[in-house]
Amino acid sequence: MAETQALTRKDFKSDQEVRWCPGCGDYAILNCVQGIMATLGVPRHQICFVSGIGCSSRFPYYMNTYGFHSIHGRAPAIATGIKTANPELSVWLVTGDGDGLSIGGNHMAHILRRNLDIKILLFNNEIYGLTKGQYSPTSPVGLKTKSTPMGSVDRPMDPVSFALGCGATFVGRTIDTHVKHMEQVLLAAAHHKGTAFVEIYQNCVIFNDACFDGFADKSVRDDKTIDLRPGQPLLFGKALDKGLKIEGWEPKIVPAAEAAVWKSDGKSAGPAFVMSQLDQDPTMPRPLGIFRDVQAPIFEDGVHAQIRGAIQKRGEGTLQQLIYSGETWTV
Amino acid sequence: MTQAKNPGSELPLQHQEEVVIRFAGDSGDGMQITGNQFTHTSALVGNDLATFPDYPAEIRAPAGTRPGVSGFQVRFGSADVHTPGDQPDVLVAMNPAALIVNIKDLRPGGTVIVNTGQFAENDLKKAQLAKSPLTDGTLSAYRVIEIDINKRVTDALKGTPLSSKEVQRCKNFYTLGLMYWLYSRPLENTLKWLDEKFAKRPELAEANKLAMQAGFNAGDIHELFQGRFEVAPCDVLPKGTYRNIMGNDALAMGLVTGAKLADLTLFLGSYPITPASGILESLASYKNYGVITFQAEDEIAAICAALGSAYAGCLGVTSTSGPGMALKGEGMGLAVSIELPLIICDIQRGGPSTGLPTKTEQADLLQAIFGRNSEAPIPVIAASAPSDAFETAIEAVRIAVQFMTPVIVLSDGYIANGAEPWRLPKIEDLKPFPVKFLKEAPADGFLPYARDAHLARPWVKPGTPGLEHRVGGLEKAHETGHISYDPENHEFMVRMRQNKVMAVRETIPTPNVFGDSTGDILILGWGSTRGAITSAVEKLRSKGRKVSSLHLRHVWPLPHGLDKIFSCFRSVLVPEMNMGQMARVLRSEYQEHNIISYPKVQGLPFRTSELVTKVESLLER
Numbered sequence: 001m002a003e004t005q006a007l008t009r010k011d012f013k014s015d016q017e018v019r020w021c022p023g024c025g026d027y028a029i030l031n032c033v034q035g036i037m038a039t040l041g042v043p044r045h046q047i048c049f050v051s052g053i054g055c056s057s058r059f060p061y062y063m064n065t066y067g068f069h070s071i072h073g074r075a076p077a078i079a080t081g082i083k084t085a086n087p088e089l090s091v092w093l094v095t096g097d098g099d100g101l102s103i104g105g106n107h108m109a110h111i112l113r114r115n116l117d118i119k120i121l122l123f124n125n126e127i128y129g130l131t132k133g134q135y136s137p138t139s140p141v142g143l144k145t146k147s148t149p150m151g152s153v154d155r156p157m158d159p160v161s162f163a164l165g166c167g168a169t170f171v172g173r174t175i176d177t178h179v180k181h182m183e184q185v186l187l188a189a190a191h192h193k194g195t196a197f198v199e200i201y202q203n204c205v206i207f208n209d210a211c212f213d214g215f216a217d218k219s220v221r222d223d224k225t226i227d228l229r230p231g232q233p234l235l236f237g238k239a240l241d242k243g244l245k246i247e248g249w250e251p252k253i254v255p256a257a258e259a260a261v262w263k264s265d266g267k268s269a270g271p272a273f274v275m276s277q278l279d280q281d282p283t284m285p286r287p288l289g290i291f292r293d294v295q296a297p298i299f300e301d302g303v304h305a306q307i308r309g310a311i312q313k314r315g316e317g318t319l320q321q322l323i324y325s326g327e328t329w330t331v
Numbered sequence: 332m333t334q335a336k337n338p339g340s341e342l343p344l345q346h347q348e349e350v351v352i353r354f355a356g357d358s359g360d361g362m363q364i365t366g367n368q369f370t371h372t373s374a375l376v377g378n379d380l381a382t383f384p385d386y387p388a389e390i391r392a393p394a395g396t397r398p399g400v401s402g403f404q405v406r407f408g409s410a411d412v413h414t415p416g417d418q419p420d421v422l423v424a425m426n427p428a429a430l431i432v433n434i435k436d437l438r439p440g441g442t443v444i445v446n447t448g449q450f451a452e453n454d455l456k457k458a459q460l461a462k463s464p465l466t467d468g469t470l471s472a473y474r475v476i477e478i479d480i481n482k483r484v485t486d487a488l489k490g491t492p493l494s495s496k497e498v499q500r501c502k503n504f505y506t507l508g509l510m511y512w513l514y515s516r517p518l519e520n521t522l523k524w525l526d527e528k529f530a531k532r533p534e535l536a537e538a539n540k541l542a543m544q545a546g547f548n549a550g551d552i553h554e555l556f557q558g559r560f561e562v563a564p565c566d567v568l569p570k571g572t573y574r575n576i577m578g579n580d581a582l583a584m585g586l587v588t589g590a591k592l593a594d595l596t597l598f599l600g601s602y603p604i605t606p607a608s609g610i611l612e613s614l615a616s617y618k619n620y621g622v623i624t625f626q627a628e629d630e631i632a633a634i635c636a637a638l639g640s641a642y643a644g645c646l647g648v649t650s651t652s653g654p655g656m657a658l659k660g661e662g663m664g665l666a667v668s669i670e671l672p673l674i675i676c677d678i679q680r681g682g683p684s685t686g687l688p689t690k691t692e693q694a695d696l697l698q699a700i701f702g703r704n705s706e707a708p709i710p711v712i713a714a715s716a717p718s719d720a721f722e723t724a725i726e727a728v729r730i731a732v733q734f735m736t737p738v739i740v741l742s743d744g745y746i747a748n749g750a751e752p753w754r755l756p757k758i759e760d761l762k763p764f765p766v767k768f769l770k771e772a773p774a775d776g777f778l779p780y781a782r783d784a785h786l787a788r789p790w791v792k793p794g795t796p797g798l799e800h801r802v803g804g805l806e807k808a809h810e811t812g813h814i815s816y817d818p819e820n821h822e823f824m825v826r827m828r829q830n831k832v833m834a835v836r837e838t839i840p841t842p843n844v845f846g847d848s849t850g851d852i853l854i855l856g857w858g859s860t861r862g863a864i865t866s867a868v869e870k871l872r873s874k875g876r877k878v879s880s881l882h883l884r885h886v887w888p889l890p891h892g893l894d895k896i897f898s899c900f901r902s903v904l905v906p907e908m909n910m911g912q913m914a915r916v917l918r919s920e921y922q923e924h925n926i927i928s929y930p931k932v933q934g935l936p937f938r939t940s941e942l943v944t945k946v947e948s949l950l951e952r
Contacts, residue, residue: 014801016801016813016814043796044799045793045794045795045796045797045798045799046793046794048793050639053804060801060803061801061803061814063801064799065799066793066794066799066800066801067799067800067801067802067803068639068642068669068801068802068803069801069802069803069804069805070635070665070803070804071635071661071662071664071665071804074631074632074635074661074662076632077600077627077628077631077632077633077635077636077639078635078636078638078639078642079639080625080627080632080636080639081598081600081625081635081636081637081638081639081640081641081642081643081645081647082639082640082642082643082793083639084598084623084625084636084640085596085598085623085639085640085643085644085645086643086644086792086793086794088794089643089793089794106628106629106632107628107631107632107635109628110627110628110632303623303625306618307618307619307621307622307623309618310618310619311618311619311621313619314619315619316619316620316621317587317617317619317620317621319588319591319758319761320758322584322587322588322617322620323584323588323755323756323758324572324574324755326574326575327371327374327375327520327574327575328572328573328574328755329374329375329377329572329573329574330571330572330573331377331564331565331568331569331570331571331572331573331754
């Protein structure tokens with residue numbers, strides 16, 4: 001029963017009861033992703049959601065597609081096996097700051113550098129939610145949690161900087177409370193050919209509530225965030241009256257007329273990296289949007305091209321050829 | 332220099348039934364290549380044989396030192412050969428360290444061929460020798476042939492464009508040529524191999540050929556031996572077509588064959604580790620068989636990618652050794668929980684921790700059977716010899732797809748790098764067992780965790796319309812596969828997974844007893860001890876001892892019928908290269924039998940003589 005009719009958001013809701021805490025940012029993301037899936041023209045049976053462990057990783061159970069809820073940190077490796085085995089599938093990976101950057105940091109680095117055609121959504125709530133409130137690798141220094149009663153002394157990592165450093169071909173950032181923006185970034189990621197990495201700031205109402213309010217609250221958002229839109233000037237502020245440009249190696253706030261045009265597909269990831277470090281200066285806005293979007297060879301295409309090439313060159317191997325190869329003798 | 336047609340033909344030719352030679356030198360001396368070439372040529376002339384490469388973990392330990400010694404033992408004969416032999420008849424020692432490390436193993440009265448060109452004071456110092464073993468009486472029990480191979484090869488390669496360093500690197504082929512002469516072997520196979528190996532450096536091919544021919548033709552040395560030997564082709568081998576095979580290669584070929592028989596694409600996820608890397612390398616060369624190989628970032632990613640591929644409908648395989656097995660534990664548990672086929676190959680080595688990477692051991696048995704969190708049963712099967720790894724791999728695939736379960740294949744360093752003649756199966760004897768994926772929902776609805784007669788759940792490829800479903804490591808409700816924390820359901824599912832794995836025993840044969848079905852002692856083995864046990868039983872029986880043996884391929888679950896077999900012997904002796912792990916399993920399964928453990932943990936296989944002595948001591952009690 002192949003699907004021929006246009007799909008709607010509802011078609012992607014599974015029959016499972018969603019079990020996140022009331023008010024959790026995950027609901028908004030789930031809703032947004034279900035909406036986007038309906039627009040992609042990919043039938044449900046060709047879609048596979050893969051996750052690790054954590055609150056975010058319950059995601060596949062709620063998608064009426066194929067899904068694989070795996071083990072902590074290993075979703076990139078599982079997804080690599082799935083996508084390499086069947087490149088026809090649309091593979092989406094859902095992870096969190098602990099799953100994707102702490103226990104699974106190694107796998108995350110390697111999936112990004114290999115550039116499989118997989119979409120990665122990293123829900124960053126700067127806390128461990130499912131284990132009930134310990135600090136994560138993205139928690140700020142000084143954060144008091146159950147495992148850091150005197151405040152964390154760990155310096156946090158920045159997911160976007162990390163992804164850029166791994167050579168990711170698409171890197172974006174969005175926020176659960178800004179649905180329109182989230183849709184734009186996720187759509188761009190969906191249409192990218194290659195590994196797309198999207199960090200989604202996601203509020204944990206229970207253990208780290210309001211941690212993004214400093215720049216994400218509607219009252220300050222326009223002044224405290226800047227949307228990186230490829231080909232568009234770097235503008236922010238309610239009236240879009242402020243701009244950004246990079247002078248030398250340093251970002252600088254300038255009048256709107258002097259703002260630089262954002263380029264996400266340059267040879268160097270340098271400007272994107274400068275943007276990803278903007279939060280080091282509290283006077284600067286927090287960048288959201290599309291940091292990087294470039295093309296590179298796709299891992300699974302290379303794997304299958306080699307197999308086709310070998311078959312073309314040597315013919316498809318038979319059991320007779322396999323076993324009776326090399327020097328043989330008869331008794 | 333031209334090759335004399337039959338150098339030394341005036342010397343007497345003696346026939347020998349079998350010979351054990353050990354080549355020993357520095358790890359940079361090319362002893363593994365020398366041994367492999369000698370082996371391959373001996374296989375082609377029709378000898379039965381077994382090999383035992385023994386080399387250090389360091390790629391190049393300091394030259395000339397004892398830790399840097401690399402050895403290769405080959406036993407070849409005209410009768411049935413089960414093991415590489417307890418004691419070499421001939422030791423070839425390329426330097427003082429190689430001599431002193433290996434001489435204790437040489438059979439008394441055996442021959443030692445020494446390269447005296449490497450016995451200067453400095454060479455002795457590197458080997459921590461105050462006096463030369465050539466003159467201090469160390470070698471008095473042996474026949475010593477002294478040859479300055481360094482000088483010989485220099486003389487032979489005069490006029491070639493090679494540097495003196497490159498010339499010295501041809502020493503091993505000089506030695507090989509000499510041994511080919513001594514045991515009347517043809518040079519052609521190695522000449523051809525050299526041309527292929529050095530296709531891009533023809534001057535090196537020529538130099539090594541010259542060196543080998545010089546060794547073959549060295550008439551004055553030949554006189555030192557006062558004759559040469561011949562080992563006739565083995566006439567007890569069953570009729571058929573043979574090739575020489577190493578364990579890792581046989582395992583790789585078995586996996587490719589198993590995948591073809593199951594009508595699946597083979598996907599290997601692996602991370603390099605000694606002594607398992609050969610499987611990854613071997614499978615990477617089978618791309619025209621449609622094989623996908625993925626060198627993962629670590630052991631965990633390797634098994635997870637393989638499991639991901641299994642979810643997508645491939646035959647997922649991962650290969651590793653003990654430390655990697657430890658890392659794969661959680662991945663195996665996930666495979667148990669989501670009930671997908673997966674093959675995990677553990678090529679065991681000495682442990683714990685990094686242990687003895689290049690030495691053999693069987694100490695991962697309990698880890699394989701029980702080494703995962705919670706109740707996570709997995710069938711475990713073990714290869715018993717290099718060629719047996721082929722069939723073992725196919726059997727693993729059969730169990731995995733029939734029962735929708737991960738399967739662990741145990742091999743070890745001794746099998747992985749050892750070689751023997753392999754009687755090739757007839758293609759028509761390899762019976763296909765094609766997997767049937769579920770392609771549409773049954774009339775009464777699709778249940779991802781419904782069960783067939785083997786208690787296996789359906790295998791659905793993502794991409795199949797209408798069968799979208801979710802799997803994961805959380806406990807699943809019976810049949811629907813939905814997340815379930817229900818206490819009764821959990822116990823039901825734990826028992827279901829256990830029963831499924833135990834049901835594998837309904838599809839495996841009771842192994843045959845080698846020797847009489849009743850007697851005093853039954854030697855029970857599993858894995859690579861088979862050769863030594865078979866030889867020991869033959870020896871003991873020829874002395875009239877009432878001893879038989881039984882070898883297990885299926886080590887978990889154990890086959891039916893063991894209880895009855897054990898009842899026909901006074902005791903069951905279990906030799907293992909571990910502290911008695913199988914004995915422990917057998918004692919818990921069969922409490923009424925006298926099960927005696929015989930452990931050996933030296934990183935070395937059992938010698939036949941050790942087993943014979945052990946059995947005789949037990950019989951005397």
